[in-house]
Amino acid sequence: xxxxxxxxxxxxxxxxxxxxxxxxxxxxxxxxxxxxxxxxxxxxxxxxxxxxxxxxxxxxxxxxxxxxxxxxxxxxxxxxxxxxxxxxxxxxxxxxxxxxxxxxxxxxxxxxxxxxxxxxxxxxxxxxxxxxxxxxxxxxxxxxxxxxxxxxxxxxxxxxxxxxxxxxxxxxxxxxxxxxxxxxxxxxxxxxxxxxxxxxxxxxxxxxxxxxxxxxxxxxxxxxxxxxxxxxxxxxxxxxxxxxxxxxxxxxxxxxxxxxxxxxxxxxxxxxxxxxxxxxxxxxxxxxxxxxxxxxxxxxxxxxxxxxxxxxxxxxxxxxxxxxxxxxxxxxxxxxxxxxxxxxxxxxxxxxxxxxxxxxxxxxxxxxxxxxxxxxxxxxxxxxxxxxxxxxxxxxxxxxxxxxxxxxxxxxxxxxxxxxxxxxxxxxxxxxxxxxxxxxxxxxxxxxxxxxxxxxxxxxxxxxxxxxxxxxxxxxxxxxxxxxxxxxxxxxxxxxxxxxxxxxxxxxxxxxxxxxxxxxxxxxxxxxxxxxxxxxxxxxxxxxxxxxxxxxxxxxxxxxxxxxxxxxxxxxxxxxxxxxxxxxxxxxxxxxxxxxxxxxxxxxxxxxxxxxxxxxxxxxxxxxxxxxxxxxxxxxxxxxxxxxxxxxxxxxxxxxxxxxxxxxxxxxxxxxxxxxxxxxxxxxxxxxxxxxxxxxxxxxxxxxxxxxxxxxxxxxxxxxxxxxxxxxxxxxxxxxxxxxxxxxxxxxxxxxxxxxxxxxxxxxxxxxxxxxxxxxxxxxxxxxxxxxxxxxxxxxx
Amino acid sequence: xxxxxxxxxxxxxxxxxxxxxxxxxxxxxxxxxxxxxxxxxxxxxxxxxxxxxxxxxxxxxxxxxxxxxxxxxxxxxxxxxxxxxxxxxxxxxxxxxxxxxxxxxxxxxxxxxxxxxxxxxxxxxxxxxxxxxxxxxxxxxxxxxxxxxxxxxxxxxxxxxxxxxxxxxxxxxxx
Numbered sequence: 003x004x005x006x007x008x009x010x011x012x013x014x015x016x017x018x019x020x021x022x023x024x025x026x027x028x029x030x031x032x033x034x035x036x037x038x039x040x041x042x043x044x045x046x047x048x049x050x051x052x053x054x055x056x057x058x059x060x061x062x063x064x065x066x067x068x069x070x071x072x073x074x075x076x077x078x079x080x081x082x083x084x085x086x087x088x089x090x091x092x093x094x095x096x097x098x099x100x101x102x103x104x105x106x107x108x109x110x111x112x113x114x115x116x117x118x119x120x121x122x123x124x125x126x127x128x129x130x131x132x133x134x135x136x137x138x139x140x141x142x143x144x145x146x147x148x149x150x151x152x153x154x155x156x157x158x159x160x161x162x163x164x165x166x167x168x169x170x171x172x173x174x175x176x177x178x179x180x181x182x183x184x185x186x187x188x189x190x191x192x193x194x195x196x197x198x199x200x201x202x203x204x205x206x207x208x209x210x211x212x213x214x215x216x217x218x219x220x221x222x223x224x225x226x227x228x229x230x231x232x233x234x235x236x237x238x239x240x241x242x243x244x245x246x247x248x249x250x251x252x253x254x255x256x257x258x259x260x261x262x263x264x265x266x267x268x269x270x271x272x273x274x275x276x277x278x279x280x281x282x283x284x285x286x287x288x289x290x291x292x293x294x295x296x297x298x299x300x301x302x303x304x305x306x307x308x309x310x311x312x313x314x315x316x317x318x319x320x321x322x323x324x325x326x327x328x329x330x331x332x333x334x335x336x337x338x339x340x341x342x343x344x345x346x347x348x349x350x351x352x353x354x355x356x357x358x359x360x361x362x363x364x365x366x367x368x369x370x371x372x373x374x375x376x377x378x379x380x381x382x383x384x385x386x387x388x389x390x391x392x393x394x395x396x397x398x399x400x401x402x403x404x405x406x407x408x409x410x411x412x413x414x415x416x417x418x419x420x421x422x423x424x425x426x427x428x429x430x431x432x433x434x435x436x437x438x439x440x441x442x443x444x445x446x447x448x449x450x451x452x453x454x455x456x457x458x459x460x461x462x463x464x465x466x467x468x469x470x471x472x473x474x475x476x477x478x479x480x481x482x483x484x485x486x487x488x489x490x491x492x493x494x495x496x497x498x499x500x501x502x503x504x505x506x507x508x509x510x511x512x513x514x515x516x517x518x519x520x521x522x523x524x525x526x527x528x529x530x531x532x533x534x535x536x537x538x539x540x541x542x543x544x545x546x547x548x549x550x551x552x553x554x555x556x557x558x559x560x561x562x563x564x565x566x567x568x569x570x571x572x573x574x575x576x577x578x579x580x581x582x583x584x585x586x587x588x589x590x591x592x593x594x595x596x597x598x599x600x601x602x603x604x605x606x607x608x609x610x611x612x613x614x615x616x617x618x619x620x621x622x623x624x625x626x627x628x629x630x631x632x633x634x635x636x637x638x639x640x641x642x643x644x645x646x647x648x649x650x651x652x653x654x655x656x657x658x659x660x661x662x663x664x665x666x667x668x669x670x671x672x673x674x675x676x677x678x679x680x681x682x683x684x685x686x687x688x689x690x691x692x693x694x695x696x697x698x699x700x701x702x703x704x705x706x707x708x709x710x711x712x713x714x715x716x717x718x719x720x721x722x723x724x725x726x727x728x729x730x731x732x733x734x735x736x737x738x739x740x741x742x743x744x745x746x747x748x749x750x751x752x753x754x755x756x757x758x759x760x761x762x763x764x765x766x767x768x769x770x771x772x773x774x775x776x777x778x779x780x781x782x783x784x785x786x787x788x789x790x791x792x793x794x795x796x797x798x799x
Numbered sequence: 800x801x802x803x804x805x806x807x808x809x810x811x812x813x814x815x816x817x818x819x820x821x822x823x824x825x826x827x828x829x830x831x832x833x834x835x836x837x838x839x840x841x842x843x844x845x846x847x848x849x850x851x852x853x854x855x856x857x858x859x860x861x862x863x864x865x866x867x868x869x870x871x872x873x874x875x876x877x878x879x880x881x882x883x884x885x886x887x888x889x890x891x892x893x894x895x896x897x898x899x900x901x902x903x904x905x906x907x908x909x910x911x912x913x914x915x916x917x918x919x920x921x922x923x924x925x926x927x928x929x930x931x932x933x934x935x936x937x938x939x940x941x942x943x944x945x946x947x948x949x950x951x952x953x954x955x956x957x958x959x960x961x962x963x964x965x966x967x968x969x970x971x972x973x974x
Contacts, residue, residue: 340874390822392878428824457829457874471825471834471842478834 004036005128006062007121008053010044010069012099019103021114025068028118032125036060044069045078053079054086063088064131066124068096068117071665072682073657089133091571091628096124100668101680105759112676115646119679126640127633134571134627139607141227141567142322144169145558148219148501151179152544153536154327155201156551157558162210164559169319170205171233172215173497176281178202179329181544183264183278185359188409189440195280195362202282214317215283218497222324222504225595225608226531227567231319237312239288240274244307247284249276252299252308260292262364265357266332268350268372269364274299274308279362323531323558324505326515327551328498330537333388333396333490340458341387341488347373348466349459349486351387352406359413369414369421371484373464378421378485381414382468383407384456385427389491398512400491401541404431407489408444415447424450424483426470434543459486492541505532506594508718514540525554528718529594530608533557572611572628572684576602580623587615587624590687592718612717613688617727629683631690638693641679642700649703649769653678653762654693656686658716660708662752667759674759677766678706685709686747687720691731694745698735704744704769708758711749721749741778743768802851806891810848810856813887820877821845827871827881837861841871841881848884862888863899903931913965916958920951 007029011017022040029038037060041049044067056062065088067079072095080090098117106113143166147158150172158168170177181187182202184194205211214235221232258273265271273292276284288299288308300308335343335351343349348371350358357363358370371378385407389400404427411423430451432441445451454470461467466486471478494514502509507527508516515534518526525533533554536547561567574587574596581601588596595608596615602624604615616624616631625631641652655661661682667674683689686709694705707728709721725747732742746768748761772778811818828840839847839861847856862885871881892899898906907926911918924942945951958964 386876391876393874393876428822454829455824455826455876457826469829471828471840473823473825473842476840476843478829478831478840 003034003064003129004060004062005034005064005066005125006053006056006060007032007035007038007066007068007125008044008049009038009040009098009121010049010067011040011042012069012103013043016069016099016103019107019110019113020098020117021110024114025098025117025121029066029068029121029125032122034129035125036062045075050079050082053082057083057086057088064092064094064128066094066096066121066128068098068121068124070099071095071097071101071661071668073662073665074100089135091134092128092131094124094128094131096120097665097680097682100665102676104668104671105674106676107671107673109676112647116676116679119641119644119646122643123637123640123679123681126636130630130633130636132627132630136568136571137606138566138568139227141562141565142229142320143167143562143565144319144321145323145325145555145562146171146229146231146319146321147325147327149179149327149329149536149538150174150177150205150213150215151327151329151536151547152181152198152201153329153538153547153551153554154179154325155198155205156548157325157327157535157555158205158211158551159201159208160552160555161558162208164555164563165210166559166562168208168211169321170211170213171217171219172213173218174277175216175238175285175287176277176283177205177213177215178280178282180353182280183353183360184356185361185363186409186413187544188405189434189436191409191412199280202280206282213283216287217317219501219504220316224320225605226529226561227322227607229321229324229531231321231324233317233319235315235317237290237314238285239290239293239308239310239312240286241307241309241312242283242285244305245285245303246305246307247276247286249286251302251304252286255298255302257296257298258292258294260289265364266351266353268354268357322562323533325533325535325551325554325558326498326501326505326507326527326538327535327554328495328501328538330492330541331495333394333400333493335387335488335490337394338387338391338488341384341456341486342459342461342466343488346459346461346466346486347371348461348484349488351488351490352403352410353490355410355487356406359410367417369418369485377418380422380482380484381411381424382456382481382483382486383411383423383425383489384468384486385425385489386455387488387490388493390428391491396491396493396512398541399431401431402543403489403491405434405437405440405543407487408432408440408449410487411449412444412447415444415449419448422450424452424481426452426454426456426468428453428455492537494538498538505529507532507534510540512540514538525550525557528592530610531561567607569606570611572626573606573609574604574611574613574615574624574626575606576604577623577625580621582621582623584620586618586620590614590618590723592715592720610717612685612720613683614685614717614720614723617688617690618723626688629688634681634683634688634690634693635696637681638697638702639700641681642697642702645701647677648774649677649766650701651678651704651706651762651765651769652697652702653680653706653708654683654686654689655680656688656709656716656720657682657684659710659714659752660686660748660750660758663708663750663754663758665755666752667755670755672755672759674762675766678762685715685717685720686724687715687717687727689724689727691727691734694731695734698740698744698775701775703772703775704746704765706762706765707745707747708761709747709749711751714751739779739782740775741772743772744775803853804851806853806856807848807851809891810884810887813890814848814883815880817877817879818845818848818884821849821879822877824876826874826876827879830870830874831865832868832870833864833866836864841865841885844888845879845881845884848888856888857892857895857897860899861885862892863901898931900931903927909968913968914961915955916961916964917956919955921953922955 084090217235253272256272261267262269262271361367456470535550535554728747750757865885
């Protein structure tokens with residue numbers, strides 16, 4: 003296995019500090035090295051050609067480039083050696099620029115010594131590299147969209163228009179979500195159903211969309227590219243193909259009346275019903291809880307569509323991606339007992355107000371007092387009911403209620419100019435295009451604004467009274483109104499909980515689904531191939547829900563359009579003979595990529611190569627294709643072969659944040675001592691305790707593990723796992739008589755070069771105070787006398 | 800008055816750091832059954848604490864009017880305990896020997912009972928005016944109205960067995 007080593011000058015960036023000549027001759031003496039050269043610019047065409055020429059001439063089968071950070075030029079050199087016929091994964095880089103010459107500019111001798119160690123480590127690792135193949139798997143080009151609200155509709159239409167087949171599954175008998183029930187929408191006061199209705203029927207008529215309403219998802223298996231989904235369609239007791247949607251014949255003879263959930267309880271419907279006139283599909287539905295089975299509808303239907311014998315139907319789908327658009331549910335206002343909702347009829351919610359204002363709603367657009375049926379003359383709107391309220395566990399702002407209330411107030415004022423409308427608010431949040439202007443419009447219309455959070459609502463005789471402190475004057479007041487409208491907040495849909503568990507989605511403290519990165523990946527879930535759109539990931543306005551639906555669609559198209567998925571060969575694999583089926587790997591895997599099918603099985607499409615399983619496996623039955631146990635141990639041994647300075651630190655840096663931070667320290671020329679020998683790993687969770695013990699056993703004075711800041715792990719929770727392991731490890735060190743402070747775990751974001759340097763300096767100072775490794779053992783020996791000499795030597799793994 | 804950071808920190812220590820999250824919504828004041836008697840309102844009191852206005856926060860009747868019904872604490876949307884703020888202020892006022900109107904009156908009242916066995920109205924109002932002028936002014940009007948009608952006794956009367964009364968009071972004071 004002849005190996006070539008190339009030491010880059012990078013102009014003077016490296017050669018200005020390090021003795022490149024010395025490094026080259028040092029490399030030439032390392033085992034397996036057939037050729038070593040120094041190149042002025044290894045990444046230049048000339049540099050690459052030299053490497054390619056040597057590969058042919060010396061029959062090199064692996065290459066080490068000692069130059070800049072692999073995060074910068076690893077792809078360049080991989081391509082270069084692939085051109086010369088080598089497997090692209092037969093490359094290892096030693097980072098002697100960002101993490102050496104640029105950060106130790108005033109100590110060239112020590113820096114050259116460190117660079118030698120880094121090259122030795124790279125050569126040791128390179129000797130163990132294996133050729134890897136990028137595998138590609140065929141994927142289904144179908145997409146499942148869960149939830150037929152406005153976000154789901156936007157996603158489904160974009161996907162289908164791009165030529166992917168969509169299964170749109172909706173829990174209710176109609177799509178349209180909450181938007182279909184609203185009256186006009188802010189900030190332009192255009193009619194909601196007029197803009198949504200055409201989209202709903204487009205979904206229904208699209209040849210590439212299979213609409214499955216009144217249905218639920220029961221099970222989801224598989225992973226990105228190939229999810230196997232099982233669901234069931236509930237019985238409507240009406241044949242969808244036969245029903246003409248006339249509703250008159252069946253509903254008019256139905257003797258049962260129940261509150262209409264689509265009017266949020268203020269209107270009534272029959273036991274056989276269509277949710278609202280624009281429902282899609284326009285098919286009747288029998289409510290089995292309300293129906294008394296008189297079968298008068300069966301007789302009345304001229305199309306003979308009512309079928310009491312209908313059974314639920316199971317369906318199975320195979321899809322490549324899943325878009326979760328499960329939306330929201332209104333806060334249950336009865337939980338705020340002091341407002342009397344549910345006890346006082348004239349206290350209603352925003353959604354009931356929306357239905358009242360709706361021309362096709364239960365009052366045909368009139369805003370009335372439910373207790374008398376008379377037009378309300380004085381209306382109070384209370385903001386932040388169930389939002390920004392720790393007493394009900396919802397600290398978050400629901401984001402849309404201020405605007406919705408401004409809109410409803412305007413609609414009332416436009417229809418009944420003499421009606422007194424007062425909005426009681428803590429803060430008016432009008433952040434969006436045209437929103438503040440909308441607020442100004444409301445003020446100009448004569449709507450009253452009182453900065454107060456209403457403390458309670460009393461009813462005396464037929465009237466309701468609001469008690470509040472007008473915080474601008476400091477007066478506590480008791481004011482009479484005809485109607486009080488509670489601006490209820492948004493909560494995640496309860497029914498989405500089961501689905502979240504099926505998919506393994508995580509939730510934020512506010513209970514909405516968590517996205518993969520709070521800024522950079524707004525529609526992706528932690529699970530590959532799963533996307534989240536609309537209010538499922540938090541309260542949002544209509545345009546943002548639509549944008550997210552489209553964004554999720556674009557992400558799914560990008561993922562599936564080729565019909566195959568190229569897998570990075572970074573995944574974990576199981577040694578079947580060693581696996582004890584303990585399932586620890588299943589628990590630690592943040593991507594749900596491992597299942598125990600005796601033995602454990604890694605779904606390579608789902609695995610992202612963090613390596614936590616390999617570190618956790620008690621039998622070392624799991625290993626990684628890149629960053630294997632043997633390779634990392636070889637690096638550790640090479641780093642400690644010559645303990646060239648004190649304290650000598652072996653540092654494990656996670657690829658995403660702390661390795662980036664160390665690189666940034668270099669590009670920012672932040673100077674720090676040369677003591678650390680850095681080893682790149684994909685995640686801090688990759689660090690097997692045995693790596694640490696091996697480093698200490700071989701004479702390293704300390705081991706540093708650096709990960710992303712807690713809560714910011716690129717694999718979700720790897721750094722927490724690393725923290726837990728380090729804590730256990732500290733206990734082990736204490737038991738064998740070593741100072742637990744010799745292992746340190748720190749967190750830095752990729753932007754925190756300064757913090758990386760600071761933490762490292764601190765660690766160096768701590769280790770200096772401790773003395774070289776083993777000092778503490780000498781001390782204990784002296785203290786304990788000669789009788790019980792327990793040594794830590796040989797206490798390695 | 801300059802902000803007294805030490806005072807603010809002491810209130811936060813006693814009443815909890817969540818006081819910092821107050822959004823001044825007024826739910827506490829509007830929930831308070833004695834709000835109509837309070838000046839400043841409990842909401843303003845919290846604001847005074849956060850602004851480090853020690854004098855305003857401690858020298859007022861509001862803190863002595865709190866009935867500890869806890870409605871403010873139950874309803875606060877930020878999970879603050881306004882009642883705990885009041886308790887903290889009472890404690891700090893005690894430390895600073897700042898008395899409320901009722902407390903000042905009560906002490907004088909008890910002393911007279913101890914000395915005379917009953918109240919000498921003219922002495923009591925006089926002394927009260929002396930120790931708590933801002934509170935006494937209110938009762939002056941009433942006194943001026945009552946005096947010509949002979950409703951205020953000018954004589955200082957003493958009862959027999961004052962020793963016994965004193966003993967009873969001392970005994971009670973121990974409890």
